[in-house]
Amino acid sequence: MNYAIFSENTKMADVISANIRLLYVLPYFGINLGFGEKTVKQVCNEKNISVPLLLLVCNIYTFDDYCPDSQYLKQIPIEGMIMYLQNSHKDYLEVRMPQIIDNILHLATICRLKNGNILNSFCEKYKQEVIAHFKYEEEIVFPYIIQLLNGVKSNTYQIKEYETNHSDIDAALNDLKNIMIKYLPQDCTIEKCRDILLNLFMFEYDLGKHTLLEDKILISLVKHVEKNNETT
């Protein structure tokens, strides 16, 4: 690869300046601001975070065509990755999604949308969909992986099942965004809904990258472990 990506010697502050979306990502690693001149490596070592994992996530979130090779992926600790995913699930469910939904419902009230309660049930339905999606991962997929790492084999489950069942939770969000941009009544001004839209865009983007991490990285890594377990 001949384009610049973040490396362990990049200053942490430069990483944030290059991609402000990472302001959502870093807390999932337990990282706070106030880096001074510290590099990625220094910050990670202080916090006991895997440098390759942090770099992987930051690079995936920042460079759309970033594509690590198998040699690099071997350095990724799967447990650390699961912990990262769990932390993000928690934030999505407890903070970001409720916030967006509350704001949309508030908008419906101040704009006196006549279809406010349908919007309400749309949001509620979406929320349930996301909860179910994460619940499957938290209760079935992640425990399976942890067991696998501990050498416990499962006769009934394989990561392939996750690969085929991994549902798409961005579709409804994308619809909501489209509807807000295209079809909100004219008296619902941009000023009133701009923050919500920005939040929606950010959330949709993050969910997309989150899914990418699960689909492309996590599944590949676990398949590798499954294969190794079979041969030993």
Next chain:
Amino acid sequence: MKQPEKYRTIIIEPSEIIREGSKLFLEKNPCFQVTACFPDLQSFEDKIIKEDVQIILFNPAIIKFYKPAGIRNLFAGYPGVCLIAILYQYVDPETLQNFDGILDIYDEGRMIPQKVIKIIETAQQKNNRPIENVELSDREKDILIAVAKGLQNKEIAEKLHISTHTVISHRKNIVHKTGIKTVSGLTLYALFNNLVSQDELL
């Protein structure tokens, strides 16, 4: 298929000169981005991550031991990808039939991007019908209203005296035109466009 901003391309070619040369000429046109280059099939297959690419440029000579019909299967992980052969030695016509087009080593460098774009467009015409972004037709509105009211395809077909197949094809067009994929999203759309009233939904 949505037109990507850039055609993401992979090159598989043993000669470094030709690999880098093709990359250079392709990327002179901003429509193209070469995301990865491989000297052989093995290193291409070793890659864990299958990225999203639209074009695979490769030299059929590297797979001469494969049966021609197996070529597409090598790239089964890339459905809909446009396969282009890089040619500088004789390859039998039967093998070449599996490709969407050919780049010849004697092609003029500056013409390469245009040539590739032409190949892609021809390949897409084979697979895709044109998508126009226009208002919903009256029939599509009827269908949309029925969907918003929660009717299933079969019920809609009976109600409107058309086949289920027609209903499905209308629904595909609705999704194409509005960009809205979920049923609950379509319900909101119908409400905001005054196609149905809230009372009708309850």
